[in-house]
Amino acid sequence: LAFGLRFEDLYARDGVVRIDAEFLRWLGEADAVLRDRLTIARNAPVLDRKAHADLMLALAPHLDDFLAKLFGIEAESRALAGEIHTLAPLYACKRLFVQRRAVKKYADVSPLNGEALTRALESRMGVRIAGADDELAFARVVAEWEKDEAADAESLDLAAQYAAWATLSDDGRHKHAGGVLFRVPNKVEPENLLPLETRGVGQSGVQAWTLGEHHLRRREGFALTDAGHDLTRALDQAHYCIFCHNQGKDSCSRGMRDKPAAGQTVGAFKKSHFGVTLNGCPLEEKISEMHTAKTEGFSLAALAIVTVDNPMAAGTGHRICNDCMKACIYQRQDPVDIPQVETRVLKDVLSLPWGFEIYSLLTRWTPFDLHRPVPKASTGKKVLVAGMGPAGFTLAHHLMNDGHTVVGVDGLKIEPLPADLSGVRADGKRVPFRPIRDVEELREKLDERVMAGFGGVAEYGITVRWDKNFLKQIRLLLERRAEFALFGAVRFGGTLTMDQAFEEDFDHVALAMGAGRPTILPLPNGLARGVRAASDFLMALQLTGAARADTIANMQMRLPVVVIGGGLTAVDTATESLAYYPVQVEKFLARYE
Helix, strand or coil: CCCCCCHHHHHCHHHHHHHHHHHHHHHHHHCHHHHHHHHHHHHCCCCCHHHHHHHHHHHHHHHHHHHHHHHCCHHHHHHHHHHHHHHHHHHHHHHHHHHHHHHHHCCCCCCCCHHHHHHHHHHHHCCCCCCHHHHHHHHHHHHHHHCCCCCCHHHHHHHHHHHHHHHHCHHHHHHCCCCCCCCCCCECCHHHCCCCEEEEECCCCEEEEECCHHHCCCCCCCCCCCCCCCHHHHHHHHHHCCCHHHHCCCHHHHCCECCCCCCCCCCCECECCCCCECCCCCCCCCHHHHHHHHHCCCHHHHHHHHHHHCCCHHHCCCCCCCHHHHCCCCCCECCCCHHHHHHHHHHHHHCCCCHHHHHHHHCCCCCCCCCCCCCCCCCCCEEEEECCCHHHHHHHHHHHHCCCEEEEECCCCCCCCCHHHHCECCCCCECCCCCCCCHHHHCCCCCCCCCCCCCCHHHHCCCCCCCCHHHHHHHHHHHCCCCEEEECCCCECCCECHHHHHHCCCCEEEECCCCCCCCCCCCCCCCCCCCCCHHHHHHHHHHCCCCCCCCCCCCCCCCCCCCCCCCHHHHHHHHHHHHHHHHHHHHHHHHHC
């Protein structure tokens, strides 16, 4: 690493303190006034939220340059920023030309002929317009024409007709499926959120609701089914945001409130049409600021903004949480898909050389956190965290950053990681670990990976729509630190009691075991033979190896399966049942043929 640092320093407090000092020196050489602003802000008891946002965004280009220098990835960092800037005309054209001009002027597209418009435009533009891959070229030509509207008025009108046709007609939407330029937000109808169809089922003709064939996503086995947005689509969502932290209206982060009543300083949280409280991100993540930094090409700084409030971002984002979307400023049309942007911000950094090490560092060195930019000095306190699910591993991280030593235990058997990755041997002895240059080294196919036990409900209760490779990355963020120890197959209250924990000189015990607790419905015969609580079903399914192609799970199941409930766990259960049963039958028959 640059500045005389080693990778081992990234995981030790003394090393992180040195990194912070180097950054302040680097910043002072580039902009002494900005460095003084940061120093003053860190020493101030409270900083206004808007002032904090302005400071972070002013620091963003300097942080990107510093981290690129530290890890020797200046060329790769510039290339990523260049790709973002290259795509910028796409979103400007969408906002200013397609949405504000074309679809308003030509709201009725029935007279328009898509094929004729395509031929005429291709002749004028000198570029091909065959589908989503050609949208950037379209946007660039339109931007050139707009520089002299009087001279190119006829061409711009032709482009507006095409844009309206591509946006509003069925044929146009089909042609540009997968693109972003001609994809505009839909109005939200609370009582008609899904375009359901009814059809008869079986000989009895029982009526069932369905989303229609075009919504089906067929899959075989347990490979990852949703990789999330690519950079183009994620940036489309980030540009859709109106960056309302500037007006203090970032309800996605802080919740949507009513006007204060007489005598109140803040109003109560609003509720959605269905009575859901719109309290925004539980972590109050700086979402609008993240979007701003990302759209300006500062990807490393965007992730640093995320880690101020959400260092375990690998365990949130797409397919995990959406409270931010529910409270988005857009309530009458599609909200900004914030989880997709957050996950893309993380993935873009991880895809850089040493990307995992950069993310890992930003969970401990948080330069935008004004009150804890580096981990605090050791307190000598020891904390036992029971449960290594999302609550447990997040708590463990913050406890270590507050200077405490943490021991994490979980009732599940936790498979050891290779010592050269984790820095911990199977017997618990610490050994040197090697840094990860390419994050692909940490990735495994979901239908082949061993269930490692770490992650609690995130390990066994989430289907293949979410990439569980993130769990290994989160685990390494903790396990490489000397202040942390991890033990599986320890059932708190059985293997280890509260009294025994305090006899072992723990100063505090934190219980993080709530998500896996079964919900028992007060129904007659609710636990009769053949009835499983959802959490029991999913745990048995995953931990017996159902997702792996080379095993036969021990859990017995036969059709028909009746799923009672329509929440996330019900969807998981129904999805996994459909995938699990034929796969297991095929494995069984193959073994005994």
